[in-house]
Every structure is written in structure tokens, then in C-alpha cells.
Amino acid sequence: MTKGISPRFAAALDELGLGEVAARVRSFPEATRTAAEAAAAIGCELSQICKSLVFAADGAPVLVLMDGASRVDVARVRAELRVEQVTRARADVVRETTGYAIGGVPPFGHRTRTRVLADRSLLAHDVVWAAAGTPFTVFPMEPKDLVTHAGGTFVDVREQ
Template identity: 50%
Template sequence: MTETTLSPSDHLDALPDAARRVAQLLRERGHAKPVVMLPETGKTSAEAAAGLGCDVAQIAKSILFRRRDDDAPVLVIASGANRVDERKVAAQVGEIGRADAKFVREKTGYAIGGVCPIGHATTPVTLIDADLFALDSLWAAAGHPHAVFNLTPQELAALTGAPVVDVALRDA
């Protein structure tokens, strides 16, 4: 791996603003692992996995939808190896639609490619992909397309308080 790791004792000033907010929030919540800056973008699961030297399935990607009834943000944290079945999500939270970049930034405070599972401007309805729980270690975006942090599926559930459900699109 060629990323830069910033330990809690390092100056957070080296992180971009959004990643610094995430690092501080993680620290406040007792998460001891540092935010890692990738030299190349981690906007896609494949890019992040390549930069980290891990399996694509270990990337906990954050996908934001817009609930049609009330315009609420719906965050699905899915395995990087999975496509999200929007029908399964809708069965859990109500009818959903796609969220554009403006909606994502407004509701989360993060740009697409850096949406963190926590610390959103508007608290989203959140679902966690059950397939993540077959893994020991995950990587999630930390507020910036180059920033990630490591955690377990159990830590993800504890940090978000979200239910764990089947959201993966399965071949028929």
C-alpha cells in the first residue's frame, strides 16, 4: 500500500476539511483507526480496493437515494462487489429515486465518491448490506474521494445504528 496514514497524534490539518471532520467524529465515537489518504482516487469501489490492496467486496460503498414520499435521504451501505436492488430497498423504506450530485452534497455534506457512513448534514434513513457481515474487515469513505477508514462490519453497525438487510441484486 502506498497511502498516507495519519495517526491520532498527527496533525489533522493535513487532511482535507471533510476528511478532518470525519476523523474528528470517528475519534469522538471511540473509533481508534486512522483516516487513510489514498494517492489515487477511491471514487469507485474498484479504485479504492486497488489502492488499498483489498478485495472489492471489502469496500463499504455509500449510495444515496431520495425517498419519493418526503424527499428524505436514504443511505445504503453496500459491499463494493454488489449492485443494490432498488426494489429491496424500497420494500424497507418506501419508494425511492436516484439522487443527483446536488442532493447528495446538500443532504450529506460530502461529494459523490467521498460519502461517509456517518456525519451527514441531514440524518439519512440508513440500511447496511447483510453481505458485509461475511467479511472481517471493511473500508469506508471518509468524506473525500481520496480518504477512507478501516472498520469491522460490527463497528459499522454500531456507528450507524442501521439495520442489516439484504439489499443485493441477485441473478435470477
């Protein structure tokens, strides 16, 4: 059975004046929790997937938007944020911070406001695909628009 768009994400789209994005959300009968699963379901390159990853930077949540073919270099995130320690956030922290479960975290429309870093690798594509609030839904958007709506800053934080 195909799952629909998350009500929380639909409300966030309306708040941002992006109601038309809801019409472009694609739902899949199988979960697209990983970038590889999402790329296979959509039929796009792995690097066209925008992963929304939550880290703890000296204990404070920070969202990193990364292309699906790359890994986050936590040392680069630490340097960018000028903090002592950066670790992956626990699943309960991700849900508490964003309002979504890991595998369905969209790049914006979160429960709380966090700092957002977006890797420049996303700019290699005209369109990227991101989670739409569930592990079964994704939506397309131009990378610059996506990062603007997320309140993010473009940085270089992927592993080389």
C-alpha cells in the first residue's frame, strides 16, 4: 500500500507558501529510508538524493544536507561550527528536534529551528530529491530553493 504525504510536512509546505510542492510528492509502496533505496525507486543518480542528517554539535542539534553519494566529514562540520565535538544524533533526538523519524526527515518543516549546513555538492544538479516526512515519500526541488527554505548555508563538509 502506498503511503501518503506526512500531515506535518503538508502543513509546513502550506506555511512556507509551497503548497504546489505537495502535488510533486512521489509515494512508493516500499520504504525509501536510504539514499540508495530512494534513488532506485525514483530512477535518479544517487548524488541527486538530498539526505537530511541530524548531528549533535557540542550537544546542540544541527541539520546537515548532503548528497546521497557522499558522507559527512564530522571534522569539517566541527571546524565549520567552531565546536569541540560533533556526533550523529540519537534517533530520539532526531524525532524530538525535527518531528520526523530517521529515514523520512525532510530538509525543512521541522518541529524546532536548528542550524542548517548544506554541502555544495548538492549544487551539481538542477533538481534534487528529498524525503517528504515519511520513509515512503520524496519530493523534487532545485537545490538553491531547497536550502533557502531550510534556512541553510552552503559549505564544504563532505568527506574527500
